[in-house]
Amino acid sequence: MNSTFQFLSFSDPNVLFVVLGTMLLGASAAIVGCFSFLRKRALVGDAIAHSILPGVCLAFMVSGSKNPLYLIIGAFITGWLSLLLIDGITRTTKLKSDTAIGIILSVFFGVGILLLTSIQHSGNASQAGLDKFLFGKAASLTKDDVYVFGTIAAILILVVILFYKEFKLISFNPDYAKVIGLPVRFLEFMLATITVLAVAVGIQAVGVVLMAALLITPASGARFWTDKLGVMILIATFFGAISGFLGSYISYVAPAMPTGPWIVMCLSLLTVGSIWFAPKTGMLARFRVQQDNQRKILIENVLKLFYHLGEKDGGFKKQRSIKVLLATRDLRMKELKRGLLLLKKENWLRKKGDHWVITESGLNEAKRVIKLHRLWEMYLNQRLKLEPDHVHNDAEAIEHIITPELERQLEKELNYPTKDPHQSTIPYVE
């Protein structure tokens, strides 16, 4: 508890730098990642992340210093080179893009490891810390780092704002962008450049392997909440930033815990949470829609029982016992009772002792469903030329889904029929 307070009060300026740094990194990678995600190039980010390692090592070997600016320039060069090579391999050979990504990713990283270990073994004292690029060093971010990250994040955001419309178009419809004369190659170059930049800085928080998550995971999660690109970017940014915050909090409270993996853990949980709980597209929402459908099907089917019985003996408003109702249709007792209670709530049925009676409004509702069933049978029979004995099963389902608007279209198209293909009367409600 005490440490939570210490963390939140930022009484230790180092804590502030770490929190600010990781949040900035998470947020800027998430923004760029949305475009990678939409352009289906999620794994290219992974390749760039791995390709940055040799660049960092080479920059160190050439300059002999660990100045973050030099290292980022080196990272930038090999990151870009990896993109060009992936493109070159897929263009000039029969290898597919996933293989090309795999080749570049593993070879560049192998070269990076070779150089890194060689530097380490050479006994150059100033090399200590280069391996932070492997696993990230979020917990030891400094003031200078925050300045560098802040500047780069600002550049990224600026570029995205400036070219927002154009980026949007080449993400959703690159062919159209070309047709209307947008400089697609230039825009792709800009997007690739900010991706490499975002990866080059992000890698310092979570390391090579997990960098892909910083790009892809927030975008994937955000996609479940919205169809609008702007909103998606905002949500992804929020996911990235909050995960950065939580990751640094956890490793502050439990110092043995690594920050990078916890950031990724938070991101993954947020995304899996989105997959489950997002409105409309989430698993839970889809499950609920299914349940609503089942409920609607059940009550409409029970209502139809009263109509069918009434059609047989002429007494639509007669009292019916559960036994009679069960005998009319293949329905489980439990289901039937649930349906009856639901209908009572709607005021479409009334209970009289052991018996049930349909109300006026219930009868109208029953007529509507029966009418839709029979209209659909007619439609299948006339338009799809199905035999009368082949139309019932389909109508059993479709009757529950037809909207009033479609109902009017059907009536009109079939010219207000009075009989269905089995010569039963189609009821119209005045």
Place this chain on the structure above:
Amino acid sequence: MEAFWIILVGSLIAVSCALLGSYLILRKMAMVGDAISHAVLPGIVIAYLLSGSRETLPMLVGAAALGVLTTVLIELFHKKSNLQMDASIGITFTWLFAIGIILISLFAGQVDLDQDCVLYGEIAYVPLDLWITESGYNMGPRTVWIASGLLLLLLLFIWRGYKGLFITTFNEEFAKALGIGVAFWHYALMGAVSLTTVISFESVGAILVVALLIVPPATAYLITTDLKKMLLLSSIFGILSAIGGYYLASLINGSIAGAIASVAGFLFLCVWVLELLRKKRVISI
């Protein structure tokens, strides 16, 4: 002698990876192989924690379980949640890898694995871990035996399953129409990849496994149009990488695993450029 053992283990693993990798890239599943090789980490750690030692068997079980879990998760994200394939792969393996690292940190005192080892292994220690029988006879490095066993198993799998792998890789729908169980072949191959990954893990690390799975087969694919030749050539490229890598590493005093991947990449580059030149010449004639 030390050099011999290291090169032998490197070559054995390189051949195993080359054989499986050939099928992976033909199935356009190169990145799934990448994902599995990262995602087995938590399986290894959990096996380590449960068995309390670096015994091979529990590790294999743990890794195989995680390998299958990885493919299942990827498919769940992709099919059930309509998430695009590349994103499903990316999310799954980073998440599992993060869990693995967190577990290592959580049980740092009990798990004798470190992060560097995970990424680039320690093939240089192979000759030190000897298998000495109870009667005191020195059988040579333990890893040599394990890697040989793996290779034999894979050779048996590919020899017996050649037709099944062939038809499900080339034309899955036709195989289904013949009534062949395509899911069986899919999961058998994924299981084999997990197995190879975990066995290679402590000697060469996750990244080199990916390099050996993808790069030699891709190199071979550029110059052959026959599956059997591709299997053979990719094995040869794998062995060449292992030999070249060992000497490159000792030359500049770096990681052997990194050097093997670098040499594999260099071979690919050479073949690629030669092919480009050859094509150009054919066109200009």
Place this chain on the structure above:
Amino acid sequence: MISIETHNLTVSYNRRPVLWNIDFELPTGKIIGIIGPNGSGKTTLLKAIMGLVPTSSGYVKIFNQDLEDVRSRVSYVPQRESVDWDFPASVMDIVLMGRYKKNNLFKRITKADRDIAAEALEKVNMLEFSNRQISQLSGGQQQRVFIARSLAQGADLYIMDEPFVGVDAATEEAILNLLHDMKNQGKTVVVVHHDLQTAKDFFDWIVLLNTRMVAAGPKEEIFNKKLLQEAYGGKLNVLSQVGDLMKEKAFNVREK
């Protein structure tokens, strides 16, 4: 005799039906064309018949039996573009696949298999190419290899997806001759075809498809202006609206 019977066959993609209540019975010993505009569900119909896509309602019978019981009598020729022709294999390797069965997958290829495959290649005039790599074939040659693979199965019913797309005139001629030979041997061939112009010359029997079945019967009965207009005159408005609704509301074509 009935070769294929479908009964109220509905196939949905994301719950939206792409085939609605397809009901037909096809005769044996005929060359049958499945015709319809783009996106009318022709390929899906073949896949449903071969059990390659899940159906949402209805069933398919082949020779009055379930597919599982007559698999060895049915042969499927997928679309040429559905595979990667850069795959490292020879023409012979591909045709030999026609001899693969569920229960011989672990056995070696026999001399008899090779003879049958060679014979099949002979029939499509490709025997001299048997050692050629498939990446070096032209579109027409690729199609012939696929048909040879199917012939090597020695089936009674052949189901082909767009075999005439992107092939040269010689191949088209060769395939047509082959289809007639097969018919003369009493085999049944069902072909998905998109070109209305040639359909009348190619087939004896026609199934007109546009999400729903418009008509099925001998070509003389089918080739009239009214039916063709119905098939090619766009989708049924109400039907496609209901389909959209089913996708939107996650509604199944059967209640459960």
